Amino acid sequence: MNSKIFRSNFITSLLVLIVTIILIFGVLFEYFENQLTNELKSEATYISHALENEGEEYIDNFKNEKKRITLIDKNGVVLADTSANEDELDNHSDRDEVKEAMKDGSGTSVRYSNTLMEKTIYYAVRLDNGNILRVSTTQQSIIVILLGLIYPIIIILVIALIITLILSYRVSKSIINPINALDLEHPENNDTYEELTPLLKKISAQKRHINEQIRTAEQKQEEFRLITENMTEGFLVIDNQANLLTYNSAALKLLDITDVQEGTVLMLNRTKGFRDTVHRVLTGEHSESTINIDDKHYNLIANPVYENDRVIGAVIVILDVTEYTNREKMRSEFTSNVSHELKSPLTSISGFAEIMMAGDVPGETVVDFSKTIYKEAQRLISLVSDIIKISELDEKNSGFEQEPVELFELSKSVTERMKPVAEKRNITLNVLGGTAKVMGVSKILEEMIENLVDNAVKYNKDNGTVDVIVTSSDNTCELVVRDTGIGIPQSEQSRVFERFYCVDKSHSKLVGGTGLGLSIVKHGAMFHGAQIKLESTEGKGTSISLIFNKA
Amino acid sequence: MRNRFDEQLNNLNNELITMGALCEEAISAAVKLLIENDHVMKENVLESDKQIDQKERDIENLCMKLLMQQQPVASDLRTISSALKMISDMERIGDQASDIAEIAEYAYGSGMQSEIHIADMARATIRMVTDSIESFVKKDTELAYTVIEHDNIVDELFDKVRSELISAIESKTANAEALIDLIMIAKYFERIGDHAENIAEWVIYSITGKHAKDDE
Numbered sequence: 100m101n102s103k104i105f106r107s108n109f110i111t112s113l114l115v116l117i118v119t120i121i122l123i124f125g126v127l128f129e130y131f132e133n134q135l136t137n138e139l140k141s142e143a144t145y146i147s148h149a150l151e152n153e154g155e156e157y158i159d160n161f162k163n164e165k166k167r168i169t170l171i172d173k174n175g176v177v178l179a180d181t182s183a184n185e186d187e188l189d190n191h192s193d194r195d196e197v198k199e200a201m202k203d204g205s206g207t208s209v210r211y212s213n214t215l216m217e218k219t220i221y222y223a224v225r226l227d228n229g230n231i232l233r234v235s236t237t238q239q240s241i242i243v244i245l246l247g248l249i250y251p252i253i254i255i256l257v258i259a260l261i262i263t264l265i266l267s268y269r270v271s272k273s274i275i276n277p278i279n280a281l282d283l284e285h286p287e288n289n290d291t292y293e294e295l296t297p298l299l300k301k302i303s304a305q306k307r308h309i310n311e312q313i314r315t316a317e318q319k320q321e322e323f324r325l326i327t328e329n330m331t332e333g334f335l336v337i338d339n340q341a342n343l344l345t346y347n348s349a350a351l352k353l354l355d356i357t358d359v360q361e362g363t364v365l366m367l368n369r370t371k372g373f374r375d376t377v378h379r380v381l382t383g384e385h386s387e388s389t390i391n392i393d394d395k396h397y398n399l400i401a402n403p404v405y406e407n408d409r410v411i412g413a414v415i416v417i418l419d420v421t422e423y424t425n426r427e428k429m430r431s432e433f434t435s436n437v438s439h440e441l442k443s444p445l446t447s448i449s450g451f452a453e454i455m456m457a458g459d460v461p462g463e464t465v466v467d468f469s470k471t472i473y474k475e476a477q478r479l480i481s482l483v484s485d486i487i488k489i490s491e492l493d494e495k496n497s498g499f500e501q502e503p504v505e506l507f508e509l510s511k512s513v514t515e516r517m518k519p520v521a522e523k524r525n526i527t528l529n530v531l532g533g534t535a536k537v538m539g540v541s542k543i544l545e546e547m548i549e550n551l552v553d554n555a556v557k558y559n560k561d562n563g564t565v566d567v568i569v570t571s572s573d574n575t576c577e578l579v580v581r582d583t584g585i586g587i588p589q590s591e592q593s594r595v596f597e598r599f600y601c602v603d604k605s606h607s608k609l610v611g612g613t614g615l616g617l618s619i620v621k622h623g624a625m626f627h628g629a630q631i632k633l634e635s636t637e638g639k640g641t642s643i644s645l646i647f648n649k650a
Numbered sequence: 651m652r653n654r655f656d657e658q659l660n661n662l663n664n665e666l667i668t669m670g671a672l673c674e675e676a677i678s679a680a681v682k683l684l685i686e687n688d689h690v691m692k693e694n695v696l697e698s699d700k701q702i703d704q705k706e707r708d709i710e711n712l713c714m715k716l717l718m719q720q721q722p723v724a725s726d727l728r729t730i731s732s733a734l735k736m737i738s739d740m741e742r743i744g745d746q747a748s749d750i751a752e753i754a755e756y757a758y759g760s761g762m763q764s765e766i767h768i769a770d771m772a773r774a775t776i777r778m779v780t781d782s783i784e785s786f787v788k789k790d791t792e793l794a795y796t797v798i799e800h801d802n803i804v805d806e807l808f809d810k811v812r813s814e815l816i817s818a819i820e821s822k823t824a825n826a827e828a829l830i831d832l833i834m835i836a837k838y839f840e841r842i843g844d845h846a847e848n849i850a851e852w853v854i855y856s857i858t859g860k861h862a863k864d865d866e
Contacts, residue, residue, distance in 0.1 A: 363663055
C-alpha cells in the first residue's frame with residue numbers, strides 16, 4: 100500500500116515537472132523571438148534615418164558586426180551588404196520580407212538554415228527613396244539551445260528527482276501512518292480522514308456483526324460443553340485419522356484416564372473391541388461393541404460423520420452397562436436358582452408319589468411317605484410365598500399404605516409367635532428396649548422382624564438366647580436382633596443378603612431355610628429406606644441392626 | 651488440510667499402537683492358557699500372532715514408502731527408523747507368545763506352575779510389554795526407563811524359576827517333560843522381557859535421539 104501510494108505520488112510529481120519545463124521553454128522561446136524582432140525593428144529605424152543623413156557608406160560602419168545589414172534598391176539589386184560582397188549576391192526581390200516591405204513599407208520573415216541549427220530573422224523597411232533596408236540577425240534554434248542547456252537541465256532534473264523522492268516518501272508516509280494507527284476496535288471514534296468515514300462505518304457495522312456471531316458461537320459451544328460435561332455417558336469425537344478432537348470428562352472417567360495428550364484416540368484405550376469399533380466406524384459403518392475395563396462393562400456406540408459423502412470423523416458414545424450386565428447376570432442366576440430350588444422338593448414329592456402309585460406299600464410307610472410329601476409341599480409353599488414377597492417388594496409401588504408403626508409392640512407380637520419353636524430347643528427370646536415409632540408398612544415390617552428372629556432361632560445353638568432390642572434416638576429408631584448362634588464367616592458376610600444364598604446349604608435345608616429370608620429383610624429395608632448393619636463372629640453369634648428414620 | 655506426510659505418519663502411529671495392543675493380547679492370552687488352562691485362549695494367541703505378522707508386513711511397507719517418497723529428516727526419520735526396529739521386536743513377542751501357547755497345555759498338566767514363580771514371571775512380563783507399549787503411545791520416556799529397569803526383575807525371576815525347576819528335577823517329584831517345558835516357557839518370558847526392553851529403548855531413541863544405553 101505504501102509503495103503504491105509512494106509510486107503514484109512520485110510519478111505524478113515527475114510528470115508535472117517535465118511538462119512544466121517543456122511549456123516554460125516553449126513560452127520563453129516565443130518571447131525571445133518577439134524581443135529580437137522588436138530589436139531589429141528599432142535598429143532598422145535608426146539605420147534608415149542614418150542612411151538618409153549620411154548616405155550609403157554608413158553601412159560600412161557595421162561590417163563585422165553580428166547583425167547583417169543589406170541595402171536593396173527597388174528592383175531587388177543589392178546595393179550594399181555588411182557580411183557579403185554585394186556583387187556576388189543575386190536579386191533579392193523574391194524574398195518574402197522584401198516583397199512585403201515594397202508593398203506595405205515593412206516586412207518580416209524567419210528562415211531556417213539547411214541544418215536547422217540556426218534561424219535567421221529578417222526585418223525589411225522601405226526607405227523614402229524607395230530602396231529597401233534589411234536588417235537580419237541569426238538565432239540558434241530551440242534544439243540547439245536545449246542541447247546547450249542539457250547539463251543544467253539534467254542537474255536540475257536530478258535535484259528535482261531527489262526532492263520528489265523524499266517528498267513523495269514523506270507524503271505517502273504521512274497519509275499511511277494515520278490509517279495504520281486507526282483504532283479498529285472502535286472504528287467510529289476515529290476522525291483521521293473524513294474520506295474514510297463511510298469505510299469506518301462499514302467496518303464498525305461488520306464488527307458488530309462479527310461480535311454477534313462470535314457470541315452466538317461461544318454460546319453454542321458453551322451449551323454443547325455443558326451438555327456433554329453433564330452427560331454420564333462418555334463422549335468422544337474423532338477425525339478420519341482417528342485423532343481425538345473432543346471428549347468429555349465422563350469419557351475420561353469411564354476409560355480410567357487422567358490426562359489426555361493430543362493425538363490418536365487409541366491412546367485412551369487400545370483393547371480389541373475399541374480398536375475394531377474405531378476402525379469400522381471410520382469405514383463409514385455404524386458400529387457397536389462391548390469392552391471391559393477392570394470389572395466394568397462398557398458399551399461403545401460409534402456413528403460416522405459424513406460431509407459430502409465422505410467420512411470426516413466419528414462420534415463415539417461410551418455407556419456404562421456394568422450395573423445392567425450385573426443385573427442381567429443376577430436375574431439369570433435367580434431364575435436358575437428358583438428353578439433348582441423348586442425342582443428338588445418336587446422331585447422328592449413326585450418320587451414318593453410314584454412309589455405309592457405302584458400300590459404295594461405297607462400302611463405305615465404310606466403315612467411316612469405322605470409326611471415327607473407334606474413336608475416337601477410345605478417347603479414349596481413357603482418358597483413360593485417368599486418369592487412372591489420379594490417380587491412384591493421389587494415392584495416398589497405395589498400399593499402399600501405407609502402408616503406409623505410401633506416397632507416395640509410389633510417385635511413383641513412376633514417373638515410371641517416364635518416362642519413355641521424356640522422353646523423346643525430351649526432358646527430364650529427377649530424383647531428389650533422401649534417404644535419406637537416409624538413410618539412404614541406393618542405387614543412388611545412384621546415380615547422382616549419375623550425373618551430376622553426366625554433366622555436367629557434357626558441358626559442358634561441349643562440353649563441359646565435371642566435378644567430383640569428396640570431403641571430410638573432423636574432422628575432414628577434402631578432394631579437389633581442379636582443371637583448367640585453359629586455366626587457367619589467374615590468372607591460370606593457380604594453375600595448373605597443375596598437370594599438363595601446359604602452359608603451352609605445342608606444345615607439350611609435341615610432347619611427349613613429357603614435362602615430368601617435375609618433377602619426379604621434387605622428388600623424390606625430398601626423399601627423403608629432403612630440401613631442394615633451386620634456384625635458377626637463365627638461360632639459366637641450374629642447381630643443384625645436395622646436403622647430407620649424416625650416417623 | 652494437513653499434508654499427506656503428516657497423515658501417513660499418523661497412520662503409522664495408529665498401526666504401531668494396534669500392533670502393540672495385539673502383542674499385549676497375545677501375551678495375556680498365552681498366560682491365561684498357562685495359568686488358568688483356558689483352552690479358548692490358544693486360538694486367540696495363534697490368531698493374534700497371525701495378525702501381528704500381517705501388521706509387521708503392513709507397517710514395514712508403510713515405512714519403506716515413507717522413506718522413499720517423503721525422504722524424511724531429523725525426528726521424522728528417527729520415528730520411522732525406530733518404528734522399523736520396534737516392529738521386529740513386537741513380531742518376536744508375538745512369536746514367543748504363540749510358542750508358549752503351543753506347549754502351555756503340557757506344562758499345565760504337571761501342576762507345577764502353581765509351585766514355582768512362573769505366574770509372577772508372567773505378570774512381570776505382561777507389565778513390561780504393556781508399559782513399553784504405553785510409553786510409546788504416550789511418548790513417555792520416564793515410563794520407558796522404568797520398563798528398562800523392570801527387565802532386571804524378570805531376569806531375577808527367571809533365575810528363581812530355574813533353580814526351583816532344578817530342585818524339582820532333583821527330587822523327581824514331577825513329570826520331567828513338563829519341567830523341561832516350563833523352563834522353556836520361562837526362557838520365552840525372559841526373551842519377551844528383553845524385547846519389551848528393546849521397544850522401550852527405541853521409544854526413548856525416537857523421542858530424544860539418544861540410545862538409552864549411552865547414558866549408562
